[in-house]
Amino acid sequence: MKSTRVRLALAIATATCIALNTAPARAAESCSAYMMDVAAELQLFREAPDPVKAGLNPKDAPRVEPGRLYLVTLPLQKDVRFGATLARNPVDATRPGGLLNLSFEKPGKYRIAIDANFWIDALVDGVPVEALDFRSDRECAGPRKIVTFDLPAGGEVHLQLVDATVSQLRLTVTPVPEEPW
Numbered sequence: 001m002k003s004t005r006v007r008l009a010l011a012i013a014t015a016t017c018i019a020l021n022t023a024p025a026r027a028a029e030s031c032s033a034y035m036m037d038v039a040a041e042l043q044l045f046r047e048a049p050d051p052v053k054a055g056l057n058p059k060d061a062p063r064v065e066p067g068r069l070y071l072v073t074l075p076l077q078k079d080v081r082f083g084a085t086l087a088r089n090p091v092d093a094t095r096p097g098g099l100l101n102l103s104f105e106k107p108g109k110y111r112i113a114i115d116a117n118f119w120i121d122a123l124v125d126g127v128p129v130e131a132l133d134f135r136s137d138r139e140c141a142g143p144r145k146i147v148t149f150d151l152p153a154g155g156e157v158h159l160q161l162v163d164a165t166v167s168q169l170r171l172t173v174t175p176v177p178e179e180p181w
Contacts, residue, residue: 031139033135033137033138033140036135037177038142040174041111042142044068044069044113044142045069045113045115047069049069049070049071050068050069050070050071051070051073052073052100053073053075054075054097054098054099055098055099056075056098057081058099061098061099061100062100063101063102063103064102064103064159064171066110066173066174066175067172067174068173069172070170071168072098072100072168073168074096074169075097076093076094077092077095077096077162078093080097082097082121083123083158086119091163095163095165096167097118097160097163099159099161100161101157101158101159102122102157102158102173104151105153106175107154108150109132110148110149110173110174111147111175113142113145113146113174114144114145114146114169114171115143115171116144116145117136118145118164118165119160119161121159121162122149122159123157123158126158129149129151130149132148143172148176
């Protein structure tokens, strides 16, 4: 009788350890369509977001920083004065959209990660920056879309969020991880 209880306790303890140790792996597997290291983005998407309202024009848009998660509330695009001709045309005025300013100290490749599917433009000193990479993973519990830009330091960087399907979204900015070799 005593050995049955011990075996049962050991079985429960083993199952609990296995479940706890594989939970992070399952979460990472659910974002496997990215086929790149998204550990920083996944970690940030687990944190509580800072609320921010997207701006209506570039000068009044709120500033976001790398390494933080934001819950962005978007106005309707009909009220937004985008800073440059949009790469996505035509724009549906009845859909949400908005503007954010980005500040960072080091130039380099940065990822804009969001949990909704819509268009992101990056402008440096009013000039659109071509995206280096775009990836999406609709099964990911964190970011659904990640767009990578090569951004210089010192210039004004404006993010234009265009044709969103939701009025609130989570967004983070992260530097691209260094290559191991």
